[in-house]
Amino acid sequence: MTIARRALLAGLACCATCGASLGRLAFAKSIDEIEGCFLKGADVDLVLGARTGENEKLNITRTTGSRALDLALDKGLQRLANTFGIDPTFGFFEDKQPNAFAAPESTDESRTGTVLFGKNLFAELQAADPSGVSVLGVAAHEFAHIWQFHSGHYKRIRGTGPTVKRVELNADFLAGYYLGLRKTAHPNASLWIFGEKLWGLGDMNVFARDHHGTPEERTEAAEAGFKLSFVEKKDVAFAKQAGIDYVQRY
Numbered sequence: 001m002t003i004a005r006r007a008l009l010a011g012l013a014c015c016a017t018c019g020a021s022l023g024r025l026a027f028a029k030s031i032d033e034i035e036g037c038f039l040k041g042a043d044v045d046l047v048l049g050a051r052t053g054e055n056e057k058l059n060i061t062r063t064t065g066s067r068a069l070d071l072a073l074d075k076g077l078q079r080l081a082n083t084f085g086i087d088p089t090f091g092f093f094e095d096k097q098p099n100a101f102a103a104p105e106s107t108d109e110s111r112t113g114t115v116l117f118g119k120n121l122f123a124e125l126q127a128a129d130p131s132g133v134s135v136l137g138v139a140a141h142e143f144a145h146i147w148q149f150h151s152g153h154y155k156r157i158r159g160t161g162p163t164v165k166r167v168e169l170n171a172d173f174l175a176g177y178y179l180g181l182r183k184t185a186h187p188n189a190s191l192w193i194f195g196e197k198l199w200g201l202g203d204m205n206v207f208a209r210d211h212h213g214t215p216e217e218r219t220e221a222a223e224a225g226f227k228l229s230f231v232e233k234k235d236v237a238f239a240k241q242a243g244i245d246y247v248q249r250y
C-alpha cells in the first residue's frame, strides 16, 4: 500500500484506525469526511441528524436485515452495555468506506452516547468472521470511547500530547479486556481473525503512526487488556483503572 493510500484510508477508516477527529479544527460536511471514530462538536450534530442545508442527513437503521443476526447482535450489545456500564443508542448507516463511530451524545436522553456502525464494515467483518466476534470487538472499542467520555477520566487518558493515540490505545485495551471475557465464556472461540483484521496485518490496518499507535502498540494494548480478563480474571473496575494506567507510558 502506498503512503498516499494509507494516509487516505487513515482518514476514512474508523476504529481499526480511528482517532484524529478530536484534534481537528474544521467540521465535516459529510460523515465520510470525518477522520477517526470519536465525534465531537458539530460532527455529533451531523451524525444525529440535527444539521440541515448542504449537509446530508444520515439514514440510521437498527436492523442487520436478518432476524437471527439482530437477536445475536442485541445480546452482544447488551453484554457490552453491562460490561462498560453505559447504554448507548446503536444504529447502522450507509458507509462509503467501511467505518464506525462513537459519539458522546444521543438523541435519546435516556441513553449514554451513540454507536454508529457502517453497513459495509459490518458486512466485511461478518464475511471474514461469521462468529460475530469481530463485530463485537469493534463495537467494544466504540463503547470504550463513550465510557472514556462519560467516566470523568477522559483528560487523564488523553493526556496533553498532540494526538489522541492514548485515547485509541485505551480503547484497544478495553476492547481486548472485553474479548477476554468472551473467550473465558467460550474457551474454544478463535480470536485470530479479529486480531489479524484490526490489530495485525489485515486490510484495515491503515494507521497513522503518530495518531493511533503502531500495529505493535495496538496489539500490545489489546493483549494487555485480554490478559487481565482471560488469564488474571480481573473485574471490569480493575480493568478500567489498569487501562488508564497503561496508557500513561505514552
Ligand SMILES: [Zn+2]
Pocket: 014, 015, 017, 018, 019, 037, 038, 141, 145, 168, 171
Ligand atoms: Zn477509536
